[in-house]
Amino acid sequence: MSDDHASSTIAAQVRHVEALLESRGLLDAGEVDTRIDEFLAGGTPANGARIVARAWVDPGFAERLLTDANSAVREVGLSMAGGLQEQRLKVVANTEREHNVVVCTLCSCYPIALLGPSPGWYKSEAYRSRVVRDPRGVLAEFGLELPAGTAVAVWDASAESRYMVLPRRPAGTAELAEDDLAALVTRKGLIGTAAV
Amino acid sequence: MSTGTDRFAPGDRVRTRATDPAGHTRLPRYARGAVGVVVERAGRHPLADDRARGVAGDAQPVWHVRFAAADLFGAGDHTVTVELWDDYLTPAEEPR
Numbered sequence: 470m471s472d473d474h475a476s477s478t479i480a481a482q483v484r485h486v487e488a489l490l491e492s493r494g495l496l497d498a499g500e501v502d503t504r505i506d507e508f509l510a511g512g513t514p515a516n517g518a519r520i521v522a523r524a525w526v527d528p529g530f531a532e533r534l535l536t537d538a539n540s541a542v543r544e545v546g547l548s549m550a551g552g553l554q555e556q557r558l559k560v561v562a563n564t565e566r567e568h569n570v571v572v573c574t575l576c577s578c579y580p581i582a583l584l585g586p587s588p589g590w591y592k593s594e595a596y597r598s599r600v601v602r603d604p605r606g607v608l609a610e611f612g613l614e615l616p617a618g619t620a621v622a623v624w625d626a627s628a629e630s631r632y633m634v635l636p637r638r639p640a641g642t643a644e645l646a647e648d649d650l651a652a653l654v655t656r657k658g659l660i661g662t663a664a665v
Numbered sequence: 666m667s668t669g670t671d672r673f674a675p676g677d678r679v680r681t682r683a684t685d686p687a688g689h690t691r692l693p694r695y696a697r698g699a700v701g702v703v704v705e706r707a708g709r710h711p712l713a714d715d716r717a718r719g720v721a722g723d724a725q726p727v728w729h730v731r732f733a734a735a736d737l738f739g740a741g742d743h744t745v746t747v748e749l750w751d752d753y754l755t756p757a758e759e760p761r
Contacts, residue, residue, distance in 0.1 A: 574693050603741065604743050605743070622731075624745075625748070627692075628707065629727060
């Protein structure tokens with residue numbers, strides 16, 4: 470992984486630390502790459518979409534998802550335990566009255582296992598600093614114009630939890646099967662910068 | 666996960682620390698010295714400030730605390746919910 474850094478200074482520093490750890494027998498050669506590969510393996514927004522579609526067709530699952538997301542996602546074969554420790558997942562549901570949007574103002578915390586690697590804009594200074602102050606303005610720039618009567622809730626992943634938005638089920642989808650519903654859900658929808 | 670010894674419970678009004686610590690902290694600058702409402706407990710974890718300094722600390726509650734944007738920024742009709750370690754908080758009613 471140290472070879473992949475854009476900054477050669479950081480790459481050299483990381484490689485130096487890796488070499489020290491290897492020389493002391495604390496780290497096997499290649500172990501960092503292996504751990505990172507394992508962490509990223511299978512991480513895709515298709516996972517989040519699958520969870521959302523299940524919640525749309527199964528109210529009981531939706532309720533469990535909103536009260537204990539870690540247990541609920543295991544029901545569909547997914548997990549937040551891919552890293553060094555299982556991360557707490559908090560799923561927040563959009564309603565007619567409230568729209569949720571997720572950010573990490575301190576860095577770029579993100580539920581990689583369910584959404585895959587985060588988009589560049591999510592990590593950008595502009596998104597992180599502006600969405601907490603003016604979410605309606607930022608969402609409008611994403612093309613999501615919320616009615617004035619819809620409350621906006623911003624969630625800042627400042628500690629150990631990771632957040633995912635449960636979007637509202639679009640109108641006219643009553644006949645769709647679960648797989649077809651999942652195909653409607655976008656990564657932006659799972660972050661809250663789009664409706665679905 | 667016992668809640669019997671927790672200082673706070675959902676619905677409690679809490680005030681965040683206003684001080685700017687020398688080292689790492691996870692209390693965002695924009696949320697310092699502000700009053701919010703506890704939403705729920707987000708597990709228990711050692712204080713991030715201690716871990717960043719290599720100090721082993723006991724796990725303490727981490728809380729989702731919801732703030733009105735107007736209280737944080739002086740404007741805005743939205744809310745911002747921030748996850749905050751117990752150490753960052755005092756009951757809102759206590760003198761600063």
